[in-house]
Amino acid sequence: MIRILVTDGMESSGIDELRKSGFEVVEKFYSPEELGDALKDFNCVVVRSATKVREPIIDKALEGGNLKLIIRGGVGVDNIDVKYAESKGISVRNTPNASSASVAELAIGHMFAAARFIGVANATMREGKWDKKKYEGFELGGKTLGLIGFGRIAKETAKRAEALGMKVIYTKRSGKEAEYDNYEYCDKEELLKKSDFISLHIPYDKVNGPTIGEKEFELMKDGVYLINLARGGIVCEKALLDALNSGKVRGAGIDVFKEEPTKNMDIVNHPRVSVTPHIGGSTIEAQTRIGEEIVFIIKETFK
Structure with missing residues:
Protein backbone atom coordinates (compact mmCIF):
# COMPACT_ATOMS: atom_id res chain seq x y z
CA MET A 1 0.00 0.00 0.00
CA ILE A 2 1.23 3.49 -0.92
CA ARG A 3 1.78 5.57 2.23
CA ILE A 4 1.18 9.33 2.23
CA LEU A 5 2.39 11.70 4.97
CA VAL A 6 0.49 14.99 5.32
CA THR A 7 2.51 17.29 7.57
CA ASP A 8 0.78 20.69 7.49
CA GLY A 9 -2.86 19.77 7.05
CA MET A 10 -5.04 19.15 4.01
CA GLU A 11 -8.71 19.59 3.17
CA SER A 12 -10.66 16.66 4.65
CA SER A 13 -12.49 15.71 1.46
CA GLY A 14 -9.13 15.21 -0.29
CA ILE A 15 -7.87 12.95 2.49
CA ASP A 16 -11.14 10.98 2.40
CA GLU A 17 -10.79 10.54 -1.35
CA LEU A 18 -7.23 9.25 -1.01
CA ARG A 19 -8.25 6.72 1.63
CA LYS A 20 -11.23 5.57 -0.44
CA SER A 21 -8.81 5.06 -3.33
CA GLY A 22 -6.65 2.68 -1.28
CA PHE A 23 -3.90 4.99 -0.05
CA GLU A 24 -2.78 5.03 3.58
CA VAL A 25 -2.75 8.64 4.81
CA VAL A 26 -1.01 9.76 8.00
CA GLU A 27 -1.60 13.32 9.23
CA LYS A 28 1.26 14.36 11.49
CA PHE A 29 3.69 17.24 11.81
CA TYR A 30 7.34 16.33 12.42
CA SER A 31 10.14 18.60 13.55
CA PRO A 32 13.05 19.01 11.12
CA GLU A 33 15.11 16.66 13.30
CA GLU A 34 12.47 13.94 13.06
CA LEU A 35 11.16 14.37 9.52
CA GLY A 36 13.95 12.63 7.61
CA ASP A 37 13.68 9.43 9.64
CA ALA A 38 9.88 9.49 9.39
CA LEU A 39 10.01 9.79 5.60
CA LYS A 40 11.90 6.52 5.29
CA ASP A 41 8.53 4.80 5.62
CA PHE A 42 6.51 6.97 3.22
CA ASN A 43 6.17 7.06 -0.57
CA CYS A 44 4.87 10.64 -0.69
CA VAL A 45 4.87 13.69 1.57
CA VAL A 46 2.41 16.59 1.27
CA VAL A 47 3.58 19.87 2.82
CA ARG A 48 2.46 23.48 2.99
CA SER A 49 4.71 26.37 4.06
CA ALA A 50 5.46 25.24 7.64
CA THR A 51 7.47 22.14 6.69
CA LYS A 52 10.89 22.63 5.10
CA VAL A 53 12.28 19.74 3.05
CA ARG A 54 16.02 20.41 2.83
CA GLU A 55 18.97 18.31 1.65
CA PRO A 56 19.72 16.58 5.01
CA ILE A 57 16.07 15.52 5.31
CA ILE A 58 16.06 14.23 1.74
CA ASP A 59 19.29 12.29 2.36
CA LYS A 60 17.84 10.67 5.46
CA ALA A 61 14.59 9.82 3.66
CA LEU A 62 16.54 8.16 0.84
CA GLU A 63 17.91 5.62 3.30
CA GLY A 64 14.46 4.02 3.32
CA GLY A 65 14.28 3.92 -0.47
CA ASN A 66 10.54 4.67 -0.51
CA LEU A 67 10.06 8.41 -1.02
CA LYS A 68 9.17 9.17 -4.64
CA LEU A 69 7.05 12.32 -4.48
CA ILE A 70 6.99 15.63 -2.59
CA ILE A 71 3.90 17.81 -3.07
CA ARG A 72 3.69 21.44 -1.99
CA GLY A 73 0.05 22.35 -1.43
CA GLY A 74 0.29 25.88 -2.81
CA VAL A 75 2.28 27.85 -5.35
CA GLY A 76 5.82 28.50 -4.08
CA VAL A 77 8.27 25.64 -3.58
CA ASP A 78 11.07 27.61 -1.93
CA ASN A 79 10.67 25.54 1.25
CA ILE A 80 11.84 22.48 -0.71
CA ASP A 81 15.29 21.85 -2.18
CA VAL A 82 13.72 21.01 -5.52
CA LYS A 83 16.78 20.47 -7.71
CA TYR A 84 18.44 18.28 -5.11
CA ALA A 85 15.33 16.16 -4.63
CA GLU A 86 14.89 15.70 -8.37
CA SER A 87 18.56 14.79 -8.77
CA LYS A 88 17.89 11.94 -6.35
CA GLY A 89 14.91 10.66 -8.32
CA ILE A 90 12.21 12.30 -6.19
CA SER A 91 9.52 14.20 -8.10
CA VAL A 92 8.48 17.60 -6.73
CA ARG A 93 5.06 19.01 -7.60
CA ASN A 94 2.92 21.93 -6.48
CA THR A 95 -0.66 23.17 -6.99
CA PRO A 96 -0.19 26.44 -8.88
CA ASN A 97 -3.74 26.89 -10.10
CA ALA A 98 -5.69 26.23 -6.93
CA SER A 99 -5.15 29.41 -4.91
CA THR A 276 -2.60 39.63 7.54
CA PRO A 277 -0.83 36.47 8.79
CA HIS A 278 0.05 34.76 5.47
CA ILE A 279 -3.55 33.93 4.52
CA GLY A 280 -3.40 34.54 0.77
CA GLY A 281 -4.62 31.05 -0.10
CA SER A 282 -6.75 30.58 2.99
CA THR A 283 -10.22 30.37 1.51
CA ILE A 284 -12.61 27.42 1.58
CA GLU A 285 -12.64 27.36 -2.22
CA ALA A 286 -8.85 27.40 -2.56
CA GLN A 287 -8.36 24.68 0.04
CA THR A 288 -10.88 22.47 -1.74
CA ARG A 289 -9.13 23.01 -5.08
CA ILE A 290 -5.72 22.35 -3.50
CA GLY A 291 -7.00 19.06 -2.08
CA GLU A 292 -8.42 18.04 -5.45
CA GLU A 293 -5.18 18.88 -7.21
CA ILE A 294 -3.11 16.93 -4.66
CA VAL A 295 -5.36 13.88 -5.09
CA PHE A 296 -4.97 14.10 -8.87
CA ILE A 297 -1.17 14.30 -8.65
CA ILE A 298 -0.94 11.33 -6.28
CA LYS A 299 -3.25 9.16 -8.37
CA GLU A 300 -1.39 10.14 -11.54
CA THR A 301 1.98 9.29 -9.98
CA PHE A 302 1.08 5.99 -8.32
CA LYS A 303 -1.50 4.62 -10.79
Whole structure:
Protein backbone atom coordinates (compact mmCIF):
# COMPACT_ATOMS: atom_id res chain seq x y z
CA MET A 1 0.00 0.00 0.00
CA ILE A 2 1.23 3.49 -0.92
CA ARG A 3 1.78 5.57 2.23
CA ILE A 4 1.18 9.33 2.23
CA LEU A 5 2.39 11.70 4.97
CA VAL A 6 0.49 14.99 5.32
CA THR A 7 2.51 17.29 7.57
CA ASP A 8 0.78 20.69 7.49
CA GLY A 9 -2.86 19.77 7.05
CA MET A 10 -5.04 19.15 4.01
CA GLU A 11 -8.71 19.59 3.17
CA SER A 12 -10.66 16.66 4.65
CA SER A 13 -12.49 15.71 1.46
CA GLY A 14 -9.13 15.21 -0.29
CA ILE A 15 -7.87 12.95 2.49
CA ASP A 16 -11.14 10.98 2.40
CA GLU A 17 -10.79 10.54 -1.35
CA LEU A 18 -7.23 9.25 -1.01
CA ARG A 19 -8.25 6.72 1.63
CA LYS A 20 -11.23 5.57 -0.44
CA SER A 21 -8.81 5.06 -3.33
CA GLY A 22 -6.65 2.68 -1.28
CA PHE A 23 -3.90 4.99 -0.05
CA GLU A 24 -2.78 5.03 3.58
CA VAL A 25 -2.75 8.64 4.81
CA VAL A 26 -1.01 9.76 8.00
CA GLU A 27 -1.60 13.32 9.23
CA LYS A 28 1.26 14.36 11.49
CA PHE A 29 3.69 17.24 11.81
CA TYR A 30 7.34 16.33 12.42
CA SER A 31 10.14 18.60 13.55
CA PRO A 32 13.05 19.01 11.12
CA GLU A 33 15.11 16.66 13.30
CA GLU A 34 12.47 13.94 13.06
CA LEU A 35 11.16 14.37 9.52
CA GLY A 36 13.95 12.63 7.61
CA ASP A 37 13.68 9.43 9.64
CA ALA A 38 9.88 9.49 9.39
CA LEU A 39 10.01 9.79 5.60
CA LYS A 40 11.90 6.52 5.29
CA ASP A 41 8.53 4.80 5.62
CA PHE A 42 6.51 6.97 3.22
CA ASN A 43 6.17 7.06 -0.57
CA CYS A 44 4.87 10.64 -0.69
CA VAL A 45 4.87 13.69 1.57
CA VAL A 46 2.41 16.59 1.27
CA VAL A 47 3.58 19.87 2.82
CA ARG A 48 2.46 23.48 2.99
CA SER A 49 4.71 26.37 4.06
CA ALA A 50 5.46 25.24 7.64
CA THR A 51 7.47 22.14 6.69
CA LYS A 52 10.89 22.63 5.10
CA VAL A 53 12.28 19.74 3.05
CA ARG A 54 16.02 20.41 2.83
CA GLU A 55 18.97 18.31 1.65
CA PRO A 56 19.72 16.58 5.01
CA ILE A 57 16.07 15.52 5.31
CA ILE A 58 16.06 14.23 1.74
CA ASP A 59 19.29 12.29 2.36
CA LYS A 60 17.84 10.67 5.46
CA ALA A 61 14.59 9.82 3.66
CA LEU A 62 16.54 8.16 0.84
CA GLU A 63 17.91 5.62 3.30
CA GLY A 64 14.46 4.02 3.32
CA GLY A 65 14.28 3.92 -0.47
CA ASN A 66 10.54 4.67 -0.51
CA LEU A 67 10.06 8.41 -1.02
CA LYS A 68 9.17 9.17 -4.64
CA LEU A 69 7.05 12.32 -4.48
CA ILE A 70 6.99 15.63 -2.59
CA ILE A 71 3.90 17.81 -3.07
CA ARG A 72 3.69 21.44 -1.99
CA GLY A 73 0.05 22.35 -1.43
CA GLY A 74 0.29 25.88 -2.81
CA VAL A 75 2.28 27.85 -5.35
CA GLY A 76 5.82 28.50 -4.08
CA VAL A 77 8.27 25.64 -3.58
CA ASP A 78 11.07 27.61 -1.93
CA ASN A 79 10.67 25.54 1.25
CA ILE A 80 11.84 22.48 -0.71
CA ASP A 81 15.29 21.85 -2.18
CA VAL A 82 13.72 21.01 -5.52
CA LYS A 83 16.78 20.47 -7.71
CA TYR A 84 18.44 18.28 -5.11
CA ALA A 85 15.33 16.16 -4.63
CA GLU A 86 14.89 15.70 -8.37
CA SER A 87 18.56 14.79 -8.77
CA LYS A 88 17.89 11.94 -6.35
CA GLY A 89 14.91 10.66 -8.32
CA ILE A 90 12.21 12.30 -6.19
CA SER A 91 9.52 14.20 -8.10
CA VAL A 92 8.48 17.60 -6.73
CA ARG A 93 5.06 19.01 -7.60
CA ASN A 94 2.92 21.93 -6.48
CA THR A 95 -0.66 23.17 -6.99
CA PRO A 96 -0.19 26.44 -8.88
CA ASN A 97 -3.74 26.89 -10.10
CA ALA A 98 -5.69 26.23 -6.93
CA SER A 99 -5.15 29.41 -4.91
CA SER A 100 -4.50 32.03 -7.60
CA ALA A 101 -7.94 33.65 -7.39
CA SER A 102 -7.88 33.71 -3.57
CA VAL A 103 -4.49 35.44 -3.40
CA ALA A 104 -5.49 37.92 -6.10
CA GLU A 105 -8.65 38.86 -4.23
CA LEU A 106 -6.69 39.44 -1.02
CA ALA A 107 -4.21 41.62 -2.92
CA ILE A 108 -7.09 43.79 -4.10
CA GLY A 109 -8.48 43.74 -0.57
CA HIS A 110 -5.20 45.08 0.82
CA MET A 111 -5.21 47.85 -1.79
CA PHE A 112 -8.64 48.97 -0.62
CA ALA A 113 -7.67 48.60 3.05
CA ALA A 114 -4.50 50.65 2.68
CA ALA A 115 -6.01 53.34 0.45
CA ARG A 116 -9.14 53.79 2.59
CA PHE A 117 -7.69 53.25 6.10
CA ILE A 118 -10.05 50.32 6.70
CA GLY A 119 -7.86 48.58 9.26
CA VAL A 120 -6.85 51.54 11.40
CA ALA A 121 -10.32 53.16 11.24
CA ASN A 122 -11.84 49.89 12.41
CA ALA A 123 -9.37 49.68 15.30
CA THR A 124 -9.79 53.29 16.45
CA MET A 125 -13.58 53.09 16.35
CA ARG A 126 -13.39 50.11 18.69
CA GLU A 127 -11.44 52.40 21.02
CA GLY A 128 -14.36 54.84 21.02
CA LYS A 129 -12.74 57.32 18.60
CA TRP A 130 -14.46 59.03 15.66
CA ASP A 131 -11.50 60.17 13.55
CA LYS A 132 -13.47 60.86 10.38
CA LYS A 133 -11.33 63.81 9.26
CA LYS A 134 -8.09 61.79 9.53
CA TYR A 135 -9.12 59.14 7.03
CA GLU A 136 -9.44 60.83 3.68
CA GLY A 137 -8.25 58.16 1.26
CA PHE A 138 -7.87 57.48 -2.45
CA GLU A 139 -9.92 55.69 -5.08
CA LEU A 140 -8.35 52.79 -6.95
CA GLY A 141 -10.10 53.69 -10.20
CA GLY A 142 -7.87 55.65 -12.55
CA LYS A 143 -4.67 54.68 -10.73
CA THR A 144 -1.78 52.71 -12.24
CA LEU A 145 -1.09 49.27 -10.81
CA GLY A 146 2.41 47.91 -11.43
CA LEU A 147 2.83 44.15 -11.19
CA ILE A 148 6.35 42.86 -10.58
CA GLY A 149 6.13 39.33 -11.92
CA PHE A 150 3.35 38.21 -14.23
CA GLY A 151 2.44 34.64 -13.38
CA ARG A 152 -0.97 33.14 -12.60
CA ILE A 153 -1.67 35.20 -9.47
CA ALA A 154 -0.52 38.46 -11.07
CA LYS A 155 -2.79 37.82 -14.07
CA GLU A 156 -5.76 37.21 -11.78
CA THR A 157 -4.91 40.40 -9.89
CA ALA A 158 -4.65 42.33 -13.17
CA LYS A 159 -8.08 41.10 -14.28
CA ARG A 160 -9.70 42.37 -11.08
CA ALA A 161 -7.78 45.64 -11.09
CA GLU A 162 -8.80 46.33 -14.68
CA ALA A 163 -12.45 45.77 -13.72
CA LEU A 164 -12.01 48.47 -11.07
CA GLY A 165 -10.79 50.94 -13.68
CA MET A 166 -7.08 50.70 -12.93
CA LYS A 167 -4.40 50.91 -15.59
CA VAL A 168 -2.23 47.78 -15.38
CA ILE A 169 1.46 47.67 -16.22
CA TYR A 170 3.79 44.75 -15.58
CA THR A 171 7.35 43.52 -15.75
CA LYS A 172 8.80 40.02 -15.81
CA ARG A 173 12.20 38.51 -16.48
CA SER A 174 11.15 36.61 -19.60
CA GLY A 175 9.78 39.73 -21.31
CA LYS A 176 6.46 40.80 -22.80
CA GLU A 177 3.56 38.38 -23.21
CA ALA A 178 1.97 38.96 -26.62
CA GLU A 179 -1.53 37.80 -25.63
CA TYR A 180 -1.79 40.50 -22.93
CA ASP A 181 -1.69 43.64 -25.07
CA ASN A 182 -4.38 45.25 -22.88
CA TYR A 183 -1.64 45.65 -20.24
CA GLU A 184 1.56 47.63 -20.72
CA TYR A 185 4.90 45.85 -20.43
CA CYS A 186 7.86 47.86 -19.14
CA ASP A 187 11.15 47.28 -17.39
CA LYS A 188 11.34 47.23 -13.62
CA GLU A 189 12.83 50.72 -13.23
CA GLU A 190 10.13 52.29 -15.41
CA LEU A 191 7.43 50.41 -13.52
CA LEU A 192 8.72 51.68 -10.18
CA LYS A 193 8.61 55.26 -11.43
CA LYS A 194 5.13 55.09 -13.03
CA SER A 195 3.04 53.06 -10.57
CA ASP A 196 0.61 54.39 -7.97
CA PHE A 197 0.25 50.87 -6.55
CA ILE A 198 2.92 48.16 -6.78
CA SER A 199 2.10 44.50 -6.18
CA LEU A 200 4.79 41.82 -5.97
CA HIS A 201 4.37 38.39 -7.55
CA ILE A 202 7.85 36.84 -7.60
CA PRO A 203 9.84 34.28 -5.60
CA TYR A 204 12.48 35.24 -3.07
CA ASP A 205 15.94 35.61 -4.59
CA LYS A 206 18.23 33.55 -2.32
CA VAL A 207 21.35 34.87 -4.05
CA ASN A 208 20.64 38.60 -4.24
CA GLY A 209 18.24 39.03 -1.33
CA PRO A 210 15.39 41.60 -1.29
CA THR A 211 14.01 42.75 -4.64
CA ILE A 212 12.70 45.96 -3.09
CA GLY A 213 15.10 47.92 -0.91
CA GLU A 214 16.20 51.48 -0.31
CA LYS A 215 17.31 52.02 -3.92
CA GLU A 216 13.99 50.82 -5.32
CA PHE A 217 11.95 52.96 -2.92
CA GLU A 218 13.88 56.03 -4.07
CA LEU A 219 12.74 55.37 -7.66
CA MET A 220 9.06 55.15 -6.73
CA LYS A 221 6.52 57.96 -6.82
CA ASP A 222 6.01 59.87 -3.61
CA GLY A 223 2.90 58.43 -1.92
CA VAL A 224 3.03 55.01 -3.60
CA TYR A 225 1.24 51.97 -2.16
CA LEU A 226 3.12 48.67 -1.88
CA ILE A 227 1.45 45.24 -1.73
CA ASN A 228 3.32 42.01 -0.93
CA LEU A 229 1.49 38.69 -0.78
CA ALA A 230 4.29 36.78 -2.51
CA ARG A 231 7.16 35.89 -0.18
CA GLY A 232 8.68 37.35 2.96
CA GLY A 233 12.13 38.79 2.35
CA ILE A 234 11.29 40.17 -1.09
CA VAL A 235 10.87 43.57 0.56
CA CYS A 236 13.51 44.81 2.97
CA GLU A 237 11.38 45.44 6.05
CA LYS A 238 13.67 48.16 7.43
CA ALA A 239 13.63 50.03 4.11
CA LEU A 240 9.83 49.71 3.98
CA LEU A 241 9.46 51.08 7.48
CA ASP A 242 11.74 54.03 6.64
CA ALA A 243 9.74 54.72 3.48
CA LEU A 244 6.46 54.62 5.40
CA ASN A 245 7.76 56.96 8.07
CA SER A 246 9.10 59.43 5.51
CA GLY A 247 5.86 59.41 3.53
CA LYS A 248 7.51 58.00 0.42
CA VAL A 249 5.18 55.01 0.78
CA ARG A 250 1.69 56.21 1.69
CA GLY A 251 0.47 52.74 2.62
CA ALA A 252 1.24 49.04 2.38
CA GLY A 253 -0.55 45.71 2.40
CA ILE A 254 1.60 42.89 3.78
CA ASP A 255 0.66 39.21 4.09
CA VAL A 256 4.16 37.69 4.24
CA PHE A 257 7.21 38.40 6.37
CA LYS A 258 10.89 37.46 6.45
CA GLU A 259 10.30 35.66 9.74
CA GLU A 260 6.96 33.99 10.41
CA PRO A 261 5.31 34.46 12.82
CA THR A 262 6.76 37.94 12.53
CA LYS A 263 8.27 39.81 15.44
CA ASN A 264 8.42 43.07 13.48
CA MET A 265 5.71 44.86 15.43
CA ASP A 266 6.77 48.23 14.05
CA ILE A 267 5.30 47.19 10.70
CA VAL A 268 2.37 45.26 12.16
CA ASN A 269 1.29 48.25 14.27
CA HIS A 270 2.01 50.94 11.70
CA PRO A 271 -1.18 52.97 11.12
CA ARG A 272 -0.72 52.95 7.34
CA VAL A 273 -0.09 49.23 6.96
CA SER A 274 -2.76 46.60 6.36
CA VAL A 275 -1.46 43.27 7.67
CA THR A 276 -2.60 39.63 7.54
CA PRO A 277 -0.83 36.47 8.79
CA HIS A 278 0.05 34.76 5.47
CA ILE A 279 -3.55 33.93 4.52
CA GLY A 280 -3.40 34.54 0.77
CA GLY A 281 -4.62 31.05 -0.10
CA SER A 282 -6.75 30.58 2.99
CA THR A 283 -10.22 30.37 1.51
CA ILE A 284 -12.61 27.42 1.58
CA GLU A 285 -12.64 27.36 -2.22
CA ALA A 286 -8.85 27.40 -2.56
CA GLN A 287 -8.36 24.68 0.04
CA THR A 288 -10.88 22.47 -1.74
CA ARG A 289 -9.13 23.01 -5.08
CA ILE A 290 -5.72 22.35 -3.50
CA GLY A 291 -7.00 19.06 -2.08
CA GLU A 292 -8.42 18.04 -5.45
CA GLU A 293 -5.18 18.88 -7.21
CA ILE A 294 -3.11 16.93 -4.66
CA VAL A 295 -5.36 13.88 -5.09
CA PHE A 296 -4.97 14.10 -8.87
CA ILE A 297 -1.17 14.30 -8.65
CA ILE A 298 -0.94 11.33 -6.28
CA LYS A 299 -3.25 9.16 -8.37
CA GLU A 300 -1.39 10.14 -11.54
CA THR A 301 1.98 9.29 -9.98
CA PHE A 302 1.08 5.99 -8.32
CA LYS A 303 -1.50 4.62 -10.79
